[in-house]
Every structure is written in C-alpha cells, then in structure tokens.
Amino acid sequence: MNSKDTLLQDEASRWVARMGRSDWGDAHEADLANWLAQNPRGQGELLMAQAAWISCDPETIALGQPPVTTPSWSRRRIMLAGSAAAMAASIFGLVFYNASVSGYATEVGEVRRVALADGSTAAINTDSRIAVNFDKGHRNVRLDRGEVWFQVKHDRARPFVVEAGPVRVRAVGTAFSVRRRGNGADIIVTEGVVAAWTDANANEPVSARAGTQLFMPDTPGRQRPVAIEASAASSLSWRSGQIELVARPLADAAAEFNRYNRRKIVIHDPTIANEEVDGIFRTDDPEGFATAVHDILGVPVRTSGDGEITLGRK
Amino acid sequence: MDPQESLLEIRRRRATWVALRVMPHEAQSRAWLRRARVQSEEADDLVQEAYCRLATIDEVDHIDRPGAYFFSIIRNLLVRRRREASVVSLESIAEIEAIPDPDTGPEMEVARRMDAERVRSLIAELPERCRRIVEMQKIEGYSQIEIARLLGVTESVVENNIYRGVQAVRKNWLKKQDDLSERLKLFGNDVEGRSR
Numbered sequence: 001m002n003s004k005d006t007l008l009q010d011e012a013s014r015w016v017a018r019m020g021r022s023d024w025g026d027a028h029e030a031d032l033a034n035w036l037a038q039n040p041r042g043q044g045e046l047l048m049a050q051a052a053w054i055s056c057d058p059e060t061i062a063l064g065q066p067p068v069t070t071p072s073w074s075r076r077r078i079m080l081a082g083s084a085a086a087m088a089a090s091i092f093g094l095v096f097y098n099a100s101v102s103g104y105a106t107e108v109g110e111v112r113r114v115a116l117a118d119g120s121t122a123a124i125n126t127d128s129r130i131a132v133n134f135d136k137g138h139r140n141v142r143l144d145r146g147e148v149w150f151q152v153k154h155d156r157a158r159p160f161v162v163e164a165g166p167v168r169v170r171a172v173g174t175a176f177s178v179r180r181r182g183n184g185a186d187i188i189v190t191e192g193v194v195a196a197w198t199d200a201n202a203n204e205p206v207s208a209r210a211g212t213q214l215f216m217p218d219t220p221g222r223q224r225p226v227a228i229e230a231s232a233a234s235s236l237s238w239r240s241g242q243i244e245l246v247a248r249p250l251a252d253a254a255a256e257f258n259r260y261n262r263r264k265i266v267i268h269d270p271t272i273a274n275e276e277v278d279g280i281f282r283t284d285d286p287e288g289f290a291t292a293v294h295d296i297l298g299v300p301v302r303t304s305g306d307g308e309i310t311l312g313r314k
Numbered sequence: 315m316d317p318q319e320s321l322l323e324i325r326r327r328r329a330t331w332v333a334l335r336v337m338p339h340e341a342q343s344r345a346w347l348r349r350a351r352v353q354s355e356e357a358d359d360l361v362q363e364a365y366c367r368l369a370t371i372d373e374v375d376h377i378d379r380p381g382a383y384f385f386s387i388i389r390n391l392l393v394r395r396r397r398e399a400s401v402v403s404l405e406s407i408a409e410i411e412a413i414p415d416p417d418t419g420p421e422m423e424v425a426r427r428m429d430a431e432r433v434r435s436l437i438a439e440l441p442e443r444c445r446r447i448v449e450m451q452k453i454e455g456y457s458q459i460e461i462a463r464l465l466g467v468t469e470s471v472v473e474n475n476i477y478r479g480v481q482a483v484r485k486n487w488l489k490k491q492d493d494l495s496e497r498l499k500l501f502g503n504d505v506e507g508r509s510r
Binding site for chain 2: 020
C-alpha cells in the first residue's frame with residue numbers, strides 16, 4: 001500500500017464521518033462530488049470505508065450470523081481452490097542454488113526458479129535446459145531447449161548473453177525471456193532493452209525494448225527481423241504456473257497445455273479447432289481446461305485409459 | 315428506486331448492502347488472487363477497482379449472489395489487465411457459476427465469528443475520548459449531533475473522533491482480509507484432501 005492510497009483511504013474515512021453530520025446538505029454534497037471527480041478511485045474507497053464502518057454496527061453483525069447449513073462445494077470450486085497449494089509446493093518448492101551446478105533442466109510440467117551467482121534470476125519453463133557459465137568478464141547462458149525468463153542484475157562490466165542455437169541475446173540490466181524454437185528463438189522483453197543477433201550476423205544486432213517481442217530466425221533472410229509490440233499470446237504467466245488464453249484458437253490452446261503435461265489433449269473434431277477461447281488456467285490442469293471447453297462449446301470430452309484427453313467427436 | 319431518496323440515503327443503502335452481502339466474500343476473492351500469484355499490492359488495487367464498479371452501477375437489487383458477482387468483477391479486471399484489451403472471458407462465467415453459494419461454507423462462519431470479536435477489541439484500543447464517542451454511536455446508537463450535546467462538545471469534535479474510528483476500522487479491514495485469505499488457503503488444502 002503506497003502513501004497515495006493511504007491518503008485516499010484517510011480522506012474517504014473523513015467523508016464517512018462527515019456524512020454523519022446533522023447539517024449535511026447540498027454544499028457538502030457538492031464538495032464530495034468535487035473530491036470524487038478529482039479521485040477516480042475515490043468511489044471505491046468511499047464505499048469500502050463506509051461499508052467497513054457499517055459492518056461494525058451491532059445489527060449488521062447480528063444479521064450476518066450464519067444460517068445453519070452444510071458446506072457445499074461444487075466440483076468446479078474444488079478445481080479452483082484445491083490446486084493452489086499443490087501448485088505452490090510443486091513449482092515453487094524447487095528454488096535452489098548450488099554454486100557448483102552450472103546446468104539446470106526441467107521436466108515436462110515443471111517450472112523452476114533459479115538464483116544465479118551474479119544475483120540474476122532465471123525462471124525456467126517446462127521441458128527446458130540451460131547451461132550457465134559466468135566468469136570475470138562474461139555472463140553466458142546457453143539455452144539448449146525450451147524457454148527461460150531472466151531478470152538480469154545490472155553489471156555493465158559483464159554483459160549477460162544468452163545463446164539459443166546461433167541466436168544471441170545480450171542484456172545489461174533488464175528482464176526478458178528466450179524460447180528456443182525449431183528454426184530460431186522467440187524473445188520477449190519485459191524490462192529495459194536487449195540486443196539480439198545471430199552468429200552469422202554478429203555486426204547487425206536488432207534491438208528490442210520493454211513490451212516488445214522479437215522472433216530471431218537461426219538463418220535470417222534478407223528481411224531484417226524487427227521487434228513488434230508484445231501480443232497477449234506472448235504471455236509470461238507460465239512463471240506463476242498459469243496459462244493465459246486470449247482469443248486463442250482451440251488447437252493452439254491445446255498445444256500450449258501439451259507443452260506442460262504428459263497427458264495430452266487431442267482435438268478430434270477439426271471444425272472446432274479454430275474456435276477461440278479465453279481464460280486463465282493452471283498449466284497442470286488440462287482437465288479443467290477441457291471441462292471449460294466442454295461447458296462453453298458443448299463438445300464431448302473423453303479421458304482415455306492411456307491418459308489422453310479427447311475433445312470433440314471423431 | 316425511491317425518487318425521494320437523497321444521495322446520502324442511496325449511498326448508505328449501497329454501503330449496507332456491500333457490508334452485508336459483499337464484504338464477507340472479499341477474502342474469498344483475495345484468496346483466489348493469492349492462489350493466482352497476484353502480488354498483494356496489485357490485489358489491493360483490483361479490489362479497490364472492483365468496489366469502484368460496485369459504487370457506480372445503478373442498481374444492485376438484481377444481483378442474486380453478490381459474492382460471486384464481486385469475484386467475477388475482480389477476475390475480469392485481472393484478465394483485462396493482463397492482456398490490456400477488453401474481451402469478455404467466457405471461461406470465467408463457467409467458473410463463477412460454480413462458486414459456492416455465498417452464504418454457506420465454512421469460511422463464512424469463520425469470517426463472522428471473527429467479526430464481533432475484532433470490532434470489540436478494535437474499539438477498545440482507541441484513545442479514551444474517541445472510544446467513548448465511537449461506543450456511543452455504534453453501541454448506544456446516538457447520532458453525532460446527539461453525542462455532541464451529551465458530551466458538551468461541538469459536532470466537529472465528534473466528527474473528528476468518528477473519523478479516527480472509521481480510519482482504524484478501515485485500516486484493520488485490510489489486515490483482516492489478509493488473515494482470512496491466509497486461512498482460506500488452508501481451506502483450499504482441506505478441500506483438495508477431500509476431493510481425492
């Protein structure tokens with residue numbers, strides 16, 4: 001909570017007290033309207049303060065006494081509530097650092113955060129492997145496969161360079177991710193600026209700033225790659241164990257889940273493959289996703305013995 | 315809506331509805347945000363924005379399940395914020411429909427039990443004169459002008475002390491929400507155990 005919020009909170013509290021005045025009238029009302037006009041968030045703050053105050057009235061507390069009921073949890077709620085602890089344990093329990101280890105790998109479905117020796121952080125996405133090599137003058141990370149997001153500690157004397165095949169990405173103090181693709185690397189910059197190039201075009205680096213993404217092909221054609229505004233699809237929510245879908249074709253969305261899970265989602269019906277879906281899901285919850293698709297599109301969902309989840313009729 | 319109702323009355327009615335039907339569920343939404351790994355500062359922000367929405371919609375009487383409604387606002391704000399675009403999330407609707415009936419569930423009981431207790435100790439901790447004035451309003455039910463007459467002070471003095479009371483309650487609210495959403499996380503565990 002910053003000081004601006006605290007101020008707003010206090011002013012809202014003052015308005016609540018003032019509204020109890022016996023002579024509250026049009027002039028006060030005008031002053032309040034003025035305050036609200038100047039503080040767009042004042043409406044919410046005023047409502048919260050007044051409601052919190054009213055909730056202390058004895059009659060409000062009495063009205064709120066619980067009716068005698070048995071707790072009811074719907075299946076969906078269980079999905080919502082139950083998973084979080086498991087997620088916390090499985091994903092964030094793995095933070096470790098060992099000075100003698102210079103290679104890190106993740107299994108399918110695993111996301112790992114690693115503190116690097118220089119104070120930088122790497123979040124390693126599913127099914128990825130990196131090798132870290134720091135010395136006095138250099139900080140090099142080789143991305144053999146998969147995707148990693150780096151929060152780079154500022155150190156002008158030691159440039160931070162990620163190698164993904166022939167692609168190189170350099171940062172000074174910045175945050176960005178690199179994903180190794182079959183024919184190049186996807187780069188998303190969340191803070192600062194990075195420069196990217198390939199072995200063959202080392203003297204023609206392309207720069208990308210925060211909020212942009214860049215695809216750097218292994219063998220750049222005549223067209224020079226350019227950074228474009230990061231799309232919603234280039235979300236980095238995997239760092240917190242989530243898949244974010246924004247108007248994503250179903251086939252794409254399924255492929256995204258398949259990155260993280262051994263239980264694969266298979267779409268049987270090609271007519272639904274281009275249907276667009278939205279939502280935030282847990283990376284390890286393909287069933288939850290399939291259920292949502294079932295609810296939205298009304299297509300059958302089947303789970304086969306070998307752990308495949310099929311969507312749609314054959 | 316009663317055309318004769320003053321803005322003051324409308325505001326009070328809305329706030330009472332929020333106090334009774336929405337605020338008890340705030341912790342649920344916060345617990346969800348916590349599970350979604352939203353940082354607490356952003357969570358505060360989203361909650362504040364959601365209350366803004368509740369303050370500005372015309373009518374609330376048609377809302378059957380205010381807790382679920384509140385959650386849906388927060389969730390949509392989060393989705394929208396994350397992608398900085400405005401598309402309504404279909405998936406969210408399925409999820410919202412399945413939120414437990416707002417007035418049931420073990421966490422609600424805990425929320426209520428904590429309420430009376432907390433208010434009492436909160437008032438007890440206020441400075442002497444402030445405590446007396448807040449008690450006169452909250453427990454004995456006097457209006458601010460009546461309190462002023464009974465204590466032989468100006469109405470502004472009463473107002474100032476009430477302000478300190480509101481401020482304390484408001485500040486405490488955040489802390490309470492944090493404690494509750496922490497507890498709800500434990501409920502989450504519990505539910506997971508049962509569902510296996």
